[in-house]
Structures are given as C-alpha cells and as structure tokens.
Amino acid sequence: MTASRSGGTGALLIHGLGGTQFDLGPMHKALRRAGVETHAVTLPGHAGTPEDLIPVRAEQWLETVTQAYDELAGQYETFHVLGMCMGALLALALAERRQHRKGRLIALAAPVYIDGWSTPWYRALRHVVYHIPTLPARMRVDEDEPYGIKNDLVRAIVKAKFERGDNFHYRWVPLACIRQVDRLRSWVLRGAHRIACPTLVVHAREDELTSLRSADFLEATVSDVRKVVVENSYHMICVDNDREQVVASVLEFLGFDPARARRRARATVEVPMSAEAVATVVNEYLQALTGGQFEALFPLLEPNVQWRHNGEHPLAGTYDDRDAVIGMFAKLEALAGKTVRIAATAPPRIEGTTASIDLAASSVIDGQVRQGQGTQTLQLRNGRIASVTFRPAGDAVAAAEPVPAAPAA
Template sequence: MSTPGTPDGAFLVHGLGGTQYDLGSMHKRLKNAGLVTHSLTLPGHGTRPEDLVGVTAEDWIDAVVAKYREIKDQHPRLHIMGMCMGALLSAVLAQREQHDKGRLTLLAPPVYIDGWSTPWYRTLRPLLYGIGPLRRGMKIEEEDPFGIKNEQLRAIVKAKFERGENFHYRWVPLECIRQVDRLRAIVMKSAKHIRCPTLVVHAREDELTSLRSANFLVEQIGGGRARMVVLEDSYHMVCVDNDKEIVAKNVLEFFGAALPGAGSTLANEPRMSGEELRAAVAAVAALLEAGDLAALRASAIPDLAWVQPGANKLSGVHAGRAFAAFADKLESCAARFAAF
C-alpha cells in the first residue's frame, strides 16, 4: 500500500533478445521527472542466446505479471511501458490484470511482422516450426540496419556486436520467434479488452513491423482510450533513434510527468475553459461540414490533428506541418469526392 507523498511509478519491459538498453534513456528521463522506475530481465535474457531455447510465451507473461503484482501497491499510480516484444507483453499484462491504476505506452509493438526489411519467406515460418531440430537450432541473426536509421548510431551498434558486448543478443533461436508469434496471436485476441488509456508510438519506416500494427491496436482498444504518435525519422528502435526526443516528450506528457526545464503545463491539463473548448469544437465542426480545410488549417489551434486509420500512405496522426500537407492532399481530391 502506497503512503501519502509516494511518487508515481513506471514499469518498463524490454524487447526480445534485449536489455534495458532497448528503452534508451527512458529510465533516466522518467526518474528526472519524479517517477520511480521498475524493470525486469525476461526469462532467457541477460546471459546467452542458447538460454532462450525452451522458454515459452507463458514464461514471459508470468514474469511480467509477477513483477507487476509485486510493485503495483507501492505507488498511487503505476504506468506500464514496453518496447517491441515488451510492448506485446505490456498489452497482455494490461488486459489480464485489467490495469486501471495508470496508463499504458506501447513502443513499436510488432503485432504484424510485415516491415520493409522482413524477407519474403517470412510466411513460411509455420512450416519450419514443425521441424523440431531446425526450430531449436536455427539462428535468426540481428542484421543491418539493426532497427536504427541514424547512421552514426548504427555504426556504433554494429561495432558493439562485433566486439561481443552483451547489450543485446546477436541472434535468437527460431523457436524463440515461434513464441513471439504465439504472443502476437494472444494480443490480437485480447487487445479489445484493454481498459486503460493507451499511447501507441510507431515509426512510419519501421523495418520490422508496419503501421498496420499501431492502427490495429488503436482500433481494437478504441479511439476513446487509445491514441497514436507516428514518427517520421526513425526505424524500429524508437527510444534511441532520431526521434528519441519526440518519444520522450510524448511519453512524459502522457504519463503526466513534468518535463525538466519546462513549464508546469502537462499534456493532460486543460488549456481552455469549458466554454472555450466547446466553442473551438463547434468552429472545427462547422469547417469540416463546409469542407473548408484551408480555414481549418489556419485556425491556429496548436494541437489540432487528423487521425486517419488504416494501413496506407495517408494512415497515421497528422499534426503541425504534417497536418497542412495532409489537408493539401485532401483538397487536391475534392473534385473526386464531389463526384460521389
């Protein structure tokens, strides 16, 4: 049981073959913002890749559930955040425990393994899973670009792998990928039962998993509880790549944590009075009904964004300058819309 004055907490879950390095500086940033962070090393991790053989999706789920139950009463609010496979585990955790004591952030969740660098034969995995010796002995190696768009950082990561540094497994057994596929299936079935406010952060150029994953989660959890941030200059490892500052800012604001050096206004604090907000909504609705996107774009509402679901070139959250470009695309199609 938490006592008065106890700070909020955050439970961070790393990805497949990884360590807390997967989450970059998020531990430090959250601590600097006044939160207490918690983590764990998933079964089969932190030693050598061979130790992943025999570890199941249930082992990983049981580990995060046990850690969550250990810490959940230590804080007035406890947020959950996971990266890659850790995001899948965080989603399962939030659903199974009916987490409502805080918020949930899913970073680059691989609900679908369909990114631009995945090989054409990825759909043959189920056939390979049926061959026991191959399933246990085949190595799936980390390859360039290592989830990183920033060329300088990518070169550093490559050098670390070549030196054999134990910050991330250089490979994982095929059997381990089978367990991730089982975990993906669990998330697909259970995501609609997540009840806590959820932030999904995904890179448009993620080489492992496309925006289809983020769109699926937002649609399943529901627009009233889930929202999405699309990154434009990163690959899969969003916490360490070019958009890491955008990731940190959005996570801190979503968790209601003050940004060091910033003012006291948080993302969930109202910026308008009730009457001002109603008037702004009415004005936006009128412009949308009139189809006047140019006026909508010029309305000077700083947080105005267009959320476009689906898995195509227009999908994602369009805000700021991106909203202007999105509006231009829609305006260019106006004649075709009118034909209907």
C-alpha cells in the same frame, strides 16, 4: 528491481526480445527526472546467451512481468506500464490480463504484425518450419544491419558493440523463440479490445520489422488510445533519430512537462583538457583506427568535426561533419571491404591539445594493392576531436602506382 516507497508514481519498463534496458534508451532517466520511480525486469532467457532462449515459452515471459506488476503496483498511488518491441506486446497482454487501471499503458513499436520492409517475402513459411522436429531450435534469426536504427552514428556504435561482443543485445535468436513471439502476438490480437486503461501507441513510419498496420490495429481496437507516428526512425525508436520526440510524447501522455526531464545542455564555452584526458582520447582513437574498429572512433569526434584527407587516394577530400566522416568510412568499406590495414609507425606526438600520428596504410581496391604513409594531425576540444588532417609522407608515396593484388589462396 529496485526498492520503492509507498505512494507516488512508479512504472514498469519491459525490454524487447534479445535485448536489455538499452532498448529503452534514455526513457528510464527521463522518467526519473520527472519524478517517476522506474523498475525493470530481465525476461527469462536473457542476460546470458542466445541459446538460453530455446526452451523459454511465452507464458514464462508473461508470468515474469505479471509477478513484477503484482509486487509493485500496490506500492504506488499511480503505476504505469511501458514496453518496447516484444516488451510492448507483453505490456499489452499484462494490461489486459490484470485489467490495469492504476495508471497508463505505453506500447512502443509493438510488433502486432511482423511485416516491416526488411522482413523477407517468405516470412510466413516460418509457421511450417515450427512443426519440423528440432529445426526451430537449430535455426538462427540474425540481428543484422540496419539493427533497427536509421541514425548513422548510433548504428555505428551498435555495430561496434556487436563487434566487441558487448552483452547489451543478442546477435541472434533461435527460430523457436520467434514462435513464442508469434504466440504472444496472437494473445494481443485476441485480447486488445479488453484493455481498459488509457494507452499510448508510438510507432515509426519506416519501421523495418513491423509496419504501421500494428499501430493502426491498436488504434482501432483499444478503447482509449492515442497514436503517435514518428517520421525519421526505424524500429528502435527509443535510441534513433526521434528518441527525444518519443520521450516527450511519453512524458506528455503521463501528464509531465517534458522540459522537467530534459537533459541539461552542455556548456558552449571551451573546457580545458588535461594532458591525461588528451592522451586518453588519442589512444582510444588510435586503437580504433589501427584495430579496424572504425565505428568505435565516431563517438570520439565532434558533430561538426572537420576531416581533411590530402593526396591522391580515392577518399581524398574534405568532410565537413561527423555524418560526412561516417559516409567516408562507409565508402572505404564499399571500395576495400575488410582489406584495410592501418598501423602506427611511431608513438603519437602530443603537444597541448594537438596530436600527430605517423601511419602506414594498405588496402585492396579494384583488385589493386594501394600502400601509403603519412601523418594525421588531430586537434582536440572539449573532450572530443575537433579536426583531423592527413598529409601524405611525400609526393612519391602519394602518387605511387597501384601494385597488382596477389591472387586469393
């Protein structure tokens, strides 16, 4: 937590299970632009490894946020509490425990019920497993696609972070930890009617973890509540398609003009790129492409990138924007799985904002090995790649007959 001054407005922001402040997306920055001093806590068992969660109990999480609240609330004239996912359950429990009235309460995607569309039909059986000695500590609940994210680009970035092992979110949590979430849920179910402060509930209609039943319960139970349903996101509403609507809803509920906290739009005029900047983007692109980390190259592309793949390959064609390119790579993964191999056969040739890369590629599609060579030409603009064009090395290579794949060992 950061130091604060007396008076003014502060807020305590609480992250979700296995997560970090990444869960809250741009919320910290937006609130700060509006003049709110934000404070974050790291919940017990987090910022390390998933195994650290095994011995943690829900009481420790609630005590951590309660201690932070007690230290901070008195330093401000107005003090708000905001939580995302499990952090929203903690925010609700904290507001009930301390009879919070010094500010407002925001519950984002609160999993009062774990009944979203991606949860398995046998989810209730976990309550039986909880009572089998040592098993809950050994069983893992994996974080898997769609990672709570509907937006293809953001999901691809998250997937790339997981593949790199970035410490922004646990890849799995122990079942013993889910038991503690269930205990926290029960506290909220019993105590929500005692929450005294104005409360904002924001929930996605398509939340894969927790259905609108959770938001409906809070709307019906909390005495002073406003409910907002977003229509184009999954569970991680602060980073998904509706993130701007979520931020705007929070700011309006707290009495701020969302325009004050809006990030300035980037200049539409073209900004010259230095040779070093061009080389950096090209090298990052090439590293992602040849390393098979295709998700890492998507952020390097302009939203309206033009991608052309010439030749006889199943993916040959024109892709008119970044979403279409993401779809192309998704199709490649569906066709070839993990068999795709791409290598640069020579260092990139860079002239101004144009780069040419000689490539050799192979994959196994429908049991047949496909091999080819060619050149990709990149055009860069404003720090990103504006167009990509692939041309095969020659007609003989482009039209080469597939080679039968070797049998698996």
